[in-house]
Amino acid sequence: MANNFKEASVDEITQVMQQAQTAFEAYQQTSIEQKSVFLEAIAAEIEALGDGLLQKASEETNLPIPRLTGERARTTGQLRMFATMLREGSWVEASIDTANPDRAPLPKPDVRKMLTPLGPVVVFGASNFPFAYSTAGGDTASALAAGCPVVVKAHPAHAETSEMVYSAIKKAIVSSNMPGHIFQHVHGTSFESGKALVQADETAAVGFTGSTVGGLALLQYSSQRKKPIPVFSEMGSINPVVFLPDTLNKNAADLAAQYAGSITLGMGQFCTNPGLMLAIEGDGLYSFLDSLGKGIEAIKPAKMLHAGIHTAYQKKSHEALAQDGVKVIQKSAVEAQDIEALPTVALVSGKTFLANPLLHEEVFGPYSLMVNCKDEQELLKVLKSVSGQLTTTVMGTDEDFAAHKALLQLLPSIAGRVLFNGVPTGVEVCHSMVHGGPFPATTDSRFTAVGTNAVKRWVRPVCYQNCPDGLLPLALQNANPLGIWRLVDNEWKK
Amino acid sequence: MANNFKEASVDEITQVMQQAQTAFEAYQQTSIEQKSVFLEAIAAEIEALGDGLLQKASEETNLPIPRLTGERARTTGQLRMFATMLREGSWVEASIDTANPDRAPLPKPDVRKMLTPLGPVVVFGASNFPFAYSTAGGDTASALAAGCPVVVKAHPAHAETSEMVYSAIKKAIVSSNMPGHIFQHVHGTSFESGKALVQADETAAVGFTGSTVGGLALLQYSSQRKKPIPVFSEMGSINPVVFLPDTLNKNAADLAAQYAGSITLGMGQFCTNPGLMLAIEGDGLYSFLDSLGKGIEAIKPAKMLHAGIHTAYQKKSHEALAQDGVKVIQKSAVEAQDIEALPTVALVSGKTFLANPLLHEEVFGPYSLMVNCKDEQELLKVLKSVSGQLTTTVMGTDEDFAAHKALLQLLPSIAGRVLFNGVPTGVEVCHSMVHGGPFPATTDSRFTAVGTNAVKRWVRPVCYQNCPDGLLPLALQNANPLGIWRLVDNEWKK
Numbered sequence: 001m002a003n004n005f006k007e008a009s010v011d012e013i014t015q016v017m018q019q020a021q022t023a024f025e026a027y028q029q030t031s032i033e034q035k036s037v038f039l040e041a042i043a044a045e046i047e048a049l050g051d052g053l054l055q056k057a058s059e060e061t062n063l064p065i066p067r068l069t070g071e072r073a074r075t076t077g078q079l080r081m082f083a084t085m086l087r088e089g090s091w092v093e094a095s096i097d098t099a100n101p102d103r104a105p106l107p108k109p110d111v112r113k114m115l116t117p118l119g120p121v122v123v124f125g126a127s128n129f130p131f132a133y134s135t136a137g138g139d140t141a142s143a144l145a146a147g148c149p150v151v152v153k154a155h156p157a158h159a160e161t162s163e164m165v166y167s168a169i170k171k172a173i174v175s176s177n178m179p180g181h182i183f184q185h186v187h188g189t190s191f192e193s194g195k196a197l198v199q200a201d202e203t204a205a206v207g208f209t210g211s212t213v214g215g216l217a218l219l220q221y222s223s224q225r226k227k228p229i230p231v232f233s234e235m236g237s238i239n240p241v242v243f244l245p246d247t248l249n250k251n252a253a254d255l256a257a258q259y260a261g262s263i264t265l266g267m268g269q270f271c272t273n274p275g276l277m278l279a280i281e282g283d284g285l286y287s288f289l290d291s292l293g294k295g296i297e298a299i300k301p302a303k304m305l306h307a308g309i310h311t312a313y314q315k316k317s318h319e320a321l322a323q324d325g326v327k328v329i330q331k332s333a334v335e336a337q338d339i340e341a342l343p344t345v346a347l348v349s350g351k352t353f354l355a356n357p358l359l360h361e362e363v364f365g366p367y368s369l370m371v372n373c374k375d376e377q378e379l380l381k382v383l384k385s386v387s388g389q390l391t392t393t394v395m396g397t398d399e400d401f402a403a404h405k406a407l408l409q410l411l412p413s414i415a416g417r418v419l420f421n422g423v424p425t426g427v428e429v430c431h432s433m434v435h436g437g438p439f440p441a442t443t444d445s446r447f448t449a450v451g452t453n454a455v456k457r458w459v460r461p462v463c464y465q466n467c468p469d470g471l472l473p474l475a476l477q478n479a480n481p482l483g484i485w486r487l488v489d490n491e492w493k494k
Numbered sequence: 495m496a497n498n499f500k501e502a503s504v505d506e507i508t509q510v511m512q513q514a515q516t517a518f519e520a521y522q523q524t525s526i527e528q529k530s531v532f533l534e535a536i537a538a539e540i541e542a543l544g545d546g547l548l549q550k551a552s553e554e555t556n557l558p559i560p561r562l563t564g565e566r567a568r569t570t571g572q573l574r575m576f577a578t579m580l581r582e583g584s585w586v587e588a589s590i591d592t593a594n595p596d597r598a599p600l601p602k603p604d605v606r607k608m609l610t611p612l613g614p615v616v617v618f619g620a621s622n623f624p625f626a627y628s629t630a631g632g633d634t635a636s637a638l639a640a641g642c643p644v645v646v647k648a649h650p651a652h653a654e655t656s657e658m659v660y661s662a663i664k665k666a667i668v669s670s671n672m673p674g675h676i677f678q679h680v681h682g683t684s685f686e687s688g689k690a691l692v693q694a695d696e697t698a699a700v701g702f703t704g705s706t707v708g709g710l711a712l713l714q715y716s717s718q719r720k721k722p723i724p725v726f727s728e729m730g731s732i733n734p735v736v737f738l739p740d741t742l743n744k745n746a747a748d749l750a751a752q753y754a755g756s757i758t759l760g761m762g763q764f765c766t767n768p769g770l771m772l773a774i775e776g777d778g779l780y781s782f783l784d785s786l787g788k789g790i791e792a793i794k795p796a797k798m799l800h801a802g803i804h805t806a807y808q809k810k811s812h813e814a815l816a817q818d819g820v821k822v823i824q825k826s827a828v829e830a831q832d833i834e835a836l837p838t839v840a841l842v843s844g845k846t847f848l849a850n851p852l853l854h855e856e857v858f859g860p861y862s863l864m865v866n867c868k869d870e871q872e873l874l875k876v877l878k879s880v881s882g883q884l885t886t887t888v889m890g891t892d893e894d895f896a897a898h899k900a901l902l903q904l905l906p907s908i909a910g911r912v913l914f915n916g917v918p919t920g921v922e923v924c925h926s927m928v929h930g931g932p933f934p935a936t937t938d939s940r941f942t943a944v945g946t947n948a949v950k951r952w953v954r955p956v957c958y959q960n961c962p963d964g965l966l967p968l969a970l971q972n973a974n975p976l977g978i979w980r981l982v983d984n985e986w987k988k
Contacts, residue, residue, distance in 0.1 A: 013707040113926035223717035432607035
């Protein structure tokens with residue numbers, strides 16, 4: 001994927017990472033308030049770029065302006081959310097165990113713990129979110145909030161948009177009086193530049209959003225390092241949705257309308273796209289498929305993000321549809337032109353799905369496969385056969401839930417987020433969100449890429465033993481000068 | 495390292511891991527109270543083994559009975575601590591963001607998050623803690639508490655002790671009515687059995703305590719897996735201790751007595767042993783060295799854990815002492831016999847230390863090297879030159895601390911635990927303890943191996959979106975039936 005920017009050389013990357021390390025030391029001397037103001041300034045400078053930013057992003061990604069307007073709001077909202085989190089302060093997980101000098105046989109020391117930043121974080125943004133998962137997206141915002149310098153490799157598919165966002169961050173660095181290299185931006189279209197970024201001595205952690213191939217390559221580069229570092233790759237998912245019998249019988253048309261929309265939202269270019277549906281054979285299912293087909297037929301093709309993604313969609317969807325036993329339910333009634341994607345839903349039996357691993361693979365685009373299971377046992381088997389997922393969803397009535405206990409127990413074991421009677425597309429940015437999940441959804445299921453807890457990827461705990469009060473970080477001092485929630489001798493206190 | 499037990503074959507390990515996976519599913523159906531009772535039963539059954547267990551461990555490890563008595567108490571204490579943690583319940587980090595159906599442009603869903611177990615955990619225990627970091631040690635206790643089945647590879651150096659502890663766990667499994675394979679025990683003296691355990695499909699995480707070579711081998715095996723898993727290797731440390739000038743001038747004799755004890759405690763066979771000391775040249779330092787020499791001279795050699803560790807100590811200490819510019823301060827006055835270790839302290843200049851990486855390596859045993867720095871700048875340089883550490887300690891008066899701000903800022907960047915006016919040997923088991931640190935102290939600085947937070951290595955977050963209240967796990971239900979601390983709409987509540 002070529003663009004007009006010069007590829008960073010390995011030497012340049014070495015220098016960038018050394019500068020990041022120097023900035024790390026300076027950044028640790030800035031106050032919580034200064035960091036918060038900095039994050040807010042980035043948000044304001046992005047807004048100040050105005051419609052020009054939206055137009056550039058739309059040109060580069062083919063995403064419509066209203067969608068990009070919403071994504072920009074999410075991006076600036078995330079930056080401000082992390083500023084609020086910093087000021088609120090309890091994210092550092094301060095905990096205090098006070099001393100007991102009289103304990104026998106040994107006195108109990110005073111031990112206090114909090115989270116501290118890891119160091120320079122390298123971020124590889126996503127093609128499908130030019131704002132929210134890119135240059136100033138969730139990885140960058142959470143790492144800067146954590147106290148880590150950030151180096152972003154611009155996504156080649158929207159490198160000019162990335163440059164514009166970078167210009168906004170540079171202005172914020174100046175106006176907030178931050179270390180000049182607290183955020184740096186490099187271009188690269190090759191795996192070599194990614195390798196150099198991951199393998200630099202100073203790199204302390206990596207955040208990636210994108211394809212399985214890309215995410216695993218970074219993990220592989222990292223495993224060749226002398227000093228291991230955490231790599232958080234978020235690599236997508238087929239997001240299984242189970243439709244239970246009673247709701248299919250009662251609500252087939254409504255469910256179909258909801259899912260025709262979710263499958264084709266943003267031309268299916270979401271990692272939470274419902275690429276797999278499961279149901280038990282019956283009239284409810286056929287009625288649902290009939291309505292779903294009509295819904296899909298009515299949805300017009302639209303341009304995908306770039307030619308590479310379109311080619312992959314063509315290849316993967318044709319491959320899936322060519323498998324024995326796979327039947328097209330419906331495609332869009334309008335022919336796809338150029339790099340447009342053709343919305344498509346297909347049907348396969350549980351038995352065939354279980355026997356053919358190719359059908360388990362993600363088809364990134366407006367595509368979903370319904371697995372027609374002969375009974376609940378087969379449905380559970382199908383669900384167990386798919387790998388780790390970002391989300392899994394169950395659609396059902398109270399009667400359904402009462403009748404399918406084993407299914408409900410299984411769901412949390414395969415995904416980071418379990419939804420009830422909704423669609424997986426759309427990820428709420430909040431404390432409790434888990435946008436992560438067992439491999440291959442991510443490389444480390446213990447963390448989330450969305451929500452305030454995304455900051456936890458870039459920090460480690462440090463404890464202080466018998467430290468004089470005045471020398472402790474503010475978060476751990478007796479008087480609680482930051483006024484934050486802390487676990488003090490096993491009680492949460494403020 | 496040979497013993498009388500049959501090495502588990504790769505086929506046997508495959509079967510063991512499959513059994514662990516089956517036990518995982520059954521274990522998830524047991525209640526919090528059942529798991530707590532199980533952990534307590536293990537503690538009671540270990541105590542019921544009586545003096546026979548202590549004698550066997552002493553035979554196998556050469557550790558004295560009083561030390562083993564203390565370690566047994568710590569081990570049973572840890573098991574009971576995790577039972578208490580389960581009943582208290584807030585370790586699951588329950589958080590709730592309630593819905594707002596009126597929010598524009600999109601309604602806000604109800605999202606609730608908690609921690610859930612990863613799956614079967616493989617534990618490789620330590621040679622130097624036959625109870626507390628072995629068969630029923632901290633890794634096992636925290637993994638069972640998390641809800642994970644455990645497979646322990648017995649340490650070959652105390653395989654009979656491990657069998658005895660295993661017999662206690664088996665009794666507890668029966669009396670607590672737990673799945674038969676919730677804990678399994680295999681023998682192996684080869685790297686092959688370790689590899690098979692790490693690479694089994696069902697293995698979800700690995701805990702290791704021991705040498706750098708062993709810990710890195712497991713990480714390497716894990717990097718060859720198709721599905722990546724977390725590997726937490728705790729691999730030791732040289733635990734730098736900085737002695738500041740004012741305290742050296744005022745308290746040289748007391749400091750020396752404290753450190754002669756810490757350096758030789760348990761014949762130095764602790765990962766928190768103070769293997770590196772730093773000070774600025776001056777009369778205080780010379781007076782300290784004089785007293786320290788007298789202290790070390792008076793300490794008698796004692797047998798090390800096993801012949802392999804003794805051989806390594808001989809080799810590493812001779813190698814270090816043979817380096818240009820390294821001078822012995824003092825050795826024990828008594829000759830070492832058989833596999834006894836000879837307590838030894840040595841001295842080197844800052845300049846020589848900085849130029850010779852071999853001097854940065856751990857010498858596992860009753861050995862410590864004092865680095866005589868010409869000024870504070872050199873001392874900071876020496877401290878920055880050492881790699882990641884479990885602990886770092888500063889000894890100083892208030893005057894010292896006021897005069898050495900840059901040093902105090904540096905300390906948390908190199909270690910998981912920062913101590914003031916104490917010794918690093920001795921690790922308090924509590925909420926705030928961090929027994930971990932940057933590589934090469936561990937393979938993942940984001941976690942601790944000691945204290946309640948050790949459980950966080952074996953869990954991942956799951957969130958539930960718009961889940962009917964009755965279908966939520968108890969920890970997330972509206973009425974808070976477990977009565978636990980939860981973050982509800984950004985407020986901690988009980």
